[in-house]
Amino acid sequence: MSVRRQxxxxxxxxxxxxxxxxxxxxxxxxxxxxxxxxxxxxxxxxAGPNGSGKTSLLRILAGLSSRYEGEVLWQGKSLLxxxxxYLQQLLYIGHGAGIKAVLSPLENLRWSCAxxxxxxxxxxxxxxxxxxxxxxxxxxxxxxxxxxxxxxxxLARLFCIPASLWVLxxxxxxxxxxxxxxxxxxxxxxxxxxxxxxxxxxHRLSFAHxxxxxxxxxxxxx
Amino acid sequence: xxxxxxxxxxxxxxRRDVMASLRRGSEWSNxxxxxxxxxALFPLGIGPQPDRLAELAPGILWVVAxxxxxLATDSLFRGDFDDATLxxxxxxxxxxYPQVLAKTLAHWLMTGLPLSILSPVLGVLLQLPAKGMLALxxxxxxxxxxxxxxxxxxxxxxxxxxxxxxxxxxxxxxLYIPVLIFGSSAVKSAVEGGEYFPQLAMLGVFYLVAxxxxxxxxxxxxxxxxxx
Amino acid sequence: MYFDTVGDFLSMGGHGPYVWFCYGVSALVLSILVGVAxxxxxxxxxxxxxxxxxxxxxxxxxxxx
Amino acid sequence: xxxxxxxxxxxxxxxFYQFSGKLLPWLAGLSLLLLVGGVIWGLAFVPADxxxxxxxxxxxxxxxxxxxxxxxxxxxxxxxAIHLIWRMKLAAMVMKAIAPIGASxxxxxxxxxxVWGKPTWGTWWVWDARITSVLILFFLYLGIIAxxxxxxxxxxxAKACAVLAIVGAVxxxxxxxxxxxxxxxxxxxxxxxxxxxxxxPTMLRPLMATLSGMYLFFTWVLLLFVRVEILDRERNTRWxxxxxxxxxx
Numbered sequence: 001m002s003v004r005r006q007x008x009x010x011x012x013x014x015x016x017x018x019x020x021x022x023x024x025x026x027x028x029x030x031x032x033x034x035x036x037x038x039x040x041x042x043x044x045x046x047a048g049p050n051g052s053g054k055t056s057l058l059r060i061l062a063g064l065s066s067r068y069e070g071e072v073l074w075q076g077k078s079l080l081x082x083x084x085x086y087l088q089q090l091l092y093i094g095h096g097a098g099i100k101a102v103l104s105p106l107e108n109l110r111w112s113c114a115x116x117x118x119x120x121x122x123x124x125x126x127x128x129x130x131x132x133x134x135x136x137x138x139x140x141x142x143x144x145x146x147x148x149x150x151x152x153x154x155l156a157r158l159f160c161i162p163a164s165l166w167v168l169x170x171x172x173x174x175x176x177x178x179x180x181x182x183x184x185x186x187x188x189x190x191x192x193x194x195x196x197x198x199x200x201x202x203h204r205l206s207f208a209h210x211x212x213x214x215x216x217x218x219x220x221x222x
Numbered sequence: 223x224x225x226x227x228x229x230x231x232x233x234x235x236x237r238r239d240v241m242a243s244l245r246r247g248s249e250w251s252n253x254x255x256x257x258x259x260x261x262a263l264f265p266l267g268i269g270p271q272p273d274r275l276a277e278l279a280p281g282i283l284w285v286v287a288x289x290x291x292x293l294a295t296d297s298l299f300r301g302d303f304d305d306a307t308l309x310x311x312x313x314x315x316x317x318x319y320p321q322v323l324a325k326t327l328a329h330w331l332m333t334g335l336p337l338s339i340l341s342p343v344l345g346v347l348l349q350l351p352a353k354g355m356l357a358l359x360x361x362x363x364x365x366x367x368x369x370x371x372x373x374x375x376x377x378x379x380x381x382x383x384x385x386x387x388x389x390x391x392x393x394x395x396x397l398y399i400p401v402l403i404f405g406s407s408a409v410k411s412a413v414e415g416g417e418y419f420p421q422l423a424m425l426g427v428f429y430l431v432a433x434x435x436x437x438x439x440x441x442x443x444x445x446x447x448x449x450x
Numbered sequence: 451m452y453f454d455t456v457g458d459f460l461s462m463g464g465h466g467p468y469v470w471f472c473y474g475v476s477a478l479v480l481s482i483l484v485g486v487a488x489x490x491x492x493x494x495x496x497x498x499x500x501x502x503x504x505x506x507x508x509x510x511x512x513x514x515x
Numbered sequence: 516x517x518x519x520x521x522x523x524x525x526x527x528x529x530x531f532y533q534f535s536g537k538l539l540p541w542l543a544g545l546s547l548l549l550l551v552g553g554v555i556w557g558l559a560f561v562p563a564d565x566x567x568x569x570x571x572x573x574x575x576x577x578x579x580x581x582x583x584x585x586x587x588x589x590x591x592x593x594x595x596a597i598h599l600i601w602r603m604k605l606a607a608m609v610m611k612a613i614a615p616i617g618a619s620x621x622x623x624x625x626x627x628x629x630v631w632g633k634p635t636w637g638t639w640w641v642w643d644a645r646i647t648s649v650l651i652l653f654f655l656y657l658g659i660i661a662x663x664x665x666x667x668x669x670x671x672x673a674k675a676c677a678v679l680a681i682v683g684a685v686x687x688x689x690x691x692x693x694x695x696x697x698x699x700x701x702x703x704x705x706x707x708x709x710x711x712x713x714x715x716p717t718m719l720r721p722l723m724a725t726l727s728g729m730y731l732f733f734t735w736v737l738l739l740f741v742r743v744e745i746l747d748r749e750r751n752t753r754w755x756x757x758x759x760x761x762x763x764x
Contacts (some may be wrong), residue, residue, distance in 0.1 A: 064309060064447050067670065096306020100238070102245040107238065111307075115314040115321070116226055141245070156430030198431035375682055379675050383665050393679055396651050397686050400693035407700065428689075439682050441600070448675040449665075450645035451561050456638045459559060462569035463636045469572050472718065473554065476576045479623050480550075483616060487739035492747040498759045501750060 015039050015196040016061065017163060021070035023056055030056055032068070036214050043187060043197040043211040052147050053115030055095065062092040071074065091145065091163035095170050098154035101143035102118040105129055105153040108142065109160055116161050128159035133179070147174040158186065167192065168199040181206075231316055232324040239328035242301075250332040253294040257337055260286045261344045264372030273379030279348040281359060287337055288398055291366050294333040296390050298325065299381040299444065308381075312448055318441045323433075326374045326440070330343035332377045344398030347414045350413065357422070364425040365405040371432035371440075378443035382450050401428060426447075526603040526746045542735035549728030556605060557721035564718070568607035570634040573627050575721055579729035581624035581649050583685075585619035589654060591659070592684030595677030601609050605741075607673035608748070611663065612681065612740035616733060618656035625648050646693050655683045689695045 021034040030053030038044045046054045059065040061072060063083060072079045076084045099108045109125045118124075129138055132152040136146075140149055151174045158166065166187075172180050180203065187197055188208040205211065231362035243249045264282050265275060302308040313421050341362050343357045350358065376394035380386035453459040462469050534694050557575035564571040591613040599608035628646045640646075659676050666672035749755045 030371055040303065063310075064312060064314060067449065084315050087313055090313065092309070093311055094306050096304075098306050098310065100242050100301070100305060100307060101244050103238065107241065111234055111238040112310055114231060115310055115316060117231070117316055119230050119234070250752045375678070378681060379662065380665070382671070385665070387674040389665050391662055392654075392661050396658060396690070397682065399651060400686075402690050403693045407697070426571055435685070442732050443675065443678050444670055446678065450671045452560055462572070463563065465568055465570040465572075468570055468630050468634050469558070471577055472573045472630050473558070474621055476580070479619055483619055483736050484739070487614075487736060487743060487761060491739070491746070492745045494743050494750070495759050498746060498750045498756055500755050502760050505756075 010210055013021040014044070016180055016198070017071075017076075018061070019073065021057075021060070021072065023053060023060065023068040025053070025067075031100055031216050034214075034216075038165075038196050038198055038212075040194050040196050043191050043199070043207065043209065045211060046198065046216060047199045047202075047207055047211045047213050048216035054216055055169055057216065058092070058094070058164040058167055058198070058200060062090065062094075063087065063169050064092075089164045090167060091158065091161055093154060093157065093166070093169065093171060094126055094168045095173065098157070099142050099149060100151060101150075103147075104139045105134055105140055105156070106138045108153060109156060110142065112157050118161065119162065124160045125156075128156040129153075131159050132156045133182075148176060148179065151175055152179070155183070158190075158203070164195055166195065166197045166199070168197065170201050170202075172201055176195070189221055224251070227316075227319050234319050235321050235354040236328045236331075236435070237292060237374035240331060243328070243332045243383055249297060250336060253290040253333050254340060256293060256338055257290040257340065258344065260289065261348060266346065267340070268404060276413075277350060279345065279350040280354065280358070280406045282348060283341060283350070284362075284402055284406040284409065285312070287341065287362055287366065288369060288402055290337060291333060291369045292373060292391055294329070294400070295370070295377050296387045298329050298374055298377040298381075299447075300386070301378070303381045303447070308444065308448060312445060316362050318444070319437050320436045320446040321446070322440045324449070326370055329374070330367050330370040334362070334370055338362035338365060346363060350409075354413040356407050357408045357418045359365060360422055361408040361418075361425060364422065364429050365401045368425065368428045368432045370397060371403075371436040375436055375439045375443060378440045378447060380447075381444070382447035385444055401425065517641075524581040526601070526605050528605055528749055531605055532742055532745050532758070535742060539555070540737065542738065545727050546731035546735050549724050550732060551728075553721045553724030556724065557718075561718050561721060565634050570631060571718070572717075573631040573698055575725045577624060577627040578722060579726045580620045580627065583646075583729045583733050584624055584652060584656075586730070587613050587620065588655065588680070588687065589684055591617065592680040594636055595680040598673060599677050599681075603671050604748075605745075607670075607677070608744040609737070610673065610676060612737055612744060614656060614659045614663065614676070616736055616740065618653065618660060620729075620733070621649060621653040621656055625653060634708050642698075644695045647698070647722060649692050651690055651694070653686070655687075659683070669756060687713060 011091065016038040018036050020036060023030045024034045034057075036044065045208055046057060048054055055068075056065065060068045063079060063086065074082065074089075079086055097189070099105075100111075101113075104127070106122070106125060109128065110122070111121070112126065113121055125136065126135075129135060132140060132155055134149060134152055134156070137145060137149065155171060170184055184205065184207060187199075191209055261282065264286075267404070268274065268278065278330050281282070299308060302311070325347065337357055341438070343360050345355055345358055373390075375388045376397075377386075379393065380390045383389065404421045404424045409417040411418040411421060453462075460466055460470075460511075552574055558572055558595045561572070591610050593608040594606040594613070597603050598610060625646070628649065632641050632646075633639050659679055662679055663672050663676050667673060746755055746759070
């Protein structure tokens with residue numbers, strides 16, 4: 001119910017494939033020879049201490065950063081060659097606010113949806129806001145919401161923008177214990193419907209399915 | 223991508239930026255206040271003689287309008303960069319060009335447009351003859367748009383830097399020169415009773431060139447600034 | 451030679467100071483450019499030698515143990 | 516295929532370093548010969564200008580400096596475009612190296628222009644079209660240098676400067692033409708010096724010598740800077756270490 005795939009899009013088995021990825025920051029190697037695969041219906045957690053390059057990795061995989069060597073494949077083809085198709089399937093939520101504080105949750109999400117070519121879908125936005133527990137706050141300016149609520153507005157994008165790959169940078173930041181359990185449930189729902197999730201977190205995931213953990217920060221010690 | 227889809231995208235971005243700017247208030251009012259204050263400083267600096275002021279008015283008004291527009295430019299992408307909504311624009315599968323175009327136009331609506339509308343009042347303060355008012359307004363309407371587009375390139379280049387403000391002026395001011403030359407010259411010609419349409423036509427050419435080309439540079443610059 | 455005497459050549463009909471100043475500053479600026487390039491090259495060479503020395507030191511210490 | 520392989524070769528810092536090493540002595544010798552020879556020729560042997568007297572002799576450094584400064588900006592913009600389009604690292608190094616050289620030459624052009632103005636027009640600074648254009652070029656260079664310094668990340672700095680250099684290069688013709696137009700509007704009648712009427716062929720020949728000398732000098736210094744940049748960037752590679760430590764032994 002949470003995955004609204006666009007009609008005609010058939011998910012290939014191989015989702016994201018990372019081959020011999022290398023990145024450094026100011027002559028300090030973040031990771032080298034990094035390989036992993038994320039298929040449809042899977043969740044991969046990127047783990048590692050602060051400064052080990054988790055956010056850098058996610059930004060590379062989202063196509064925001066070009067500071068890497070190696071290959072990133074999406075459905076068997078290089079990311080660089082099919083950026084448009086890839087972005088249609090990708091939903092990236094970074095650790096930034098992702099919302100304009102002076103606008104209301106509804107206005108923020110309307111704009112986010114319009115960027116993805118989704119217009120006049122207030123129903124979906126309202127139900128997404130309800131799902132993240134913000135009904136009643138739709139028209140209130142975001143700066144009057146708490147940090148956790150603001151984070152939830154940002155996460156509500158998961159439910160009003162169709163995608164088959166979620167890339168989430170620390171989605172549990174500022175979220176309370178009950179909210180964390182909820183988000184874990186959403187993730188497992190999405191995965192069981194064939195979605196793929198890549199996330200970083202310091203939190204111990206309790207997740208219904210099996211999931212892979214890719215640990216960064218070991219390459220740097222070599 | 224259908225044309226109506228693009229139009230909707232432009233409208234959505236435009237509406238969101240105008241709304242955000244109106245709510246915050248300072249974003250559109252500060253450049254105006256700056257414009258008024260600096261124009262008021264000139265008679266204090268060079269003396270109150272009406273004929274002297276009248277002679278200098280076209281140049282003063284244009285230079286101060288240019289500076290006001292420049293000061294406002296730094297905030298064009300900075301807010302979106304800080305709250306990471308810029309990432310959403312870059313990661314949309316829809317083209318960046320119309321989004322950037324809409325953002326820059328929204329910025330002009332909130333800065334250049336009120337500036338141009340207010341300019342006759344300041345013209346009166348600086349003893350600008352009535353003959354020059356129309357030329358002043360029209361030249362500012364066209365010229366400040368060009369300034370917004372050129373400034374947006376600089377803003378996009380410096381948005382990832384912590385101290386972008388002063389640097390932005392350094393890299394953008396030389397590029398403003400043609401607009402300043404033709405804008406102030408239009409007003410001057412009008413005051414002297416001459417023909418000022420050629421200057422406005424030139425500004426119109428700059429307008430079209432800036433409209434077509436600068437979003438390309440802005441898009442590239444934004445990608446570079448986010449990719450650090 | 452266009453000028454009759456060396457004194458004429460130096461004074462250049464009163465324009466001497468301007469002309470000589472221009473050429474003096476030009477010579478200075480151009481040689482500074484070359485000098486800066488040279489000194490930066492020396493710096494870079496020193497750094498690279500230091501890197502090589504460190505590499506050798508570390509490789510010889512590992513072979514001993 | 517052949518174009519791309521040529522590009523590949525040219526883009527290889529190692530190849531460029533070794534190739535440019537062979538050019539350096541020739542460039543240095545020829546440029547100094549032409550510059551010094553042309554200047555001596557222009558200073559001592561060419562007859563004085565009948566209007567300006569001897570102050571016109573500044574032309575032999577002023578004109579080459581401004582012409583090469585202008586050309587250098589365009590070269591920088593082209594290098595920037597190559598860097599952005601083909602992601603060639605060498606182009607980024609060329610771009611970075613040109614900025615300070617170009618700025619120095621523009622400064623020289625401004626200074627010699629001002630000093631020339633004093634005996635000729637009786638004032639240090641004239642807002643004439645040419646000198647104003649050079650001033651704006653100087654501003655453009657300063658902007659590039661400031662932008663480059665502001666970035667902590669080398670790659671981002673190079674790309675940002677490339678965009679700015681291209682934008683500047685597109686604007687330069689517009690700016691120059693605007694300034695020309697502006698000057699024609701305000702030109703005071705008292706200053707009616709025009710270059711063409713007074714330049715005599717005998718005056719022109721030394722100018723050709725210093726002009727080509729300045730181009731060669733620019734190329735020489737540019738290569739020196741780019742080579743240092745290559746050493747800096749590739750200092751952890753084997754070939755650079757062999758190159759430097761092999762030379763000393």
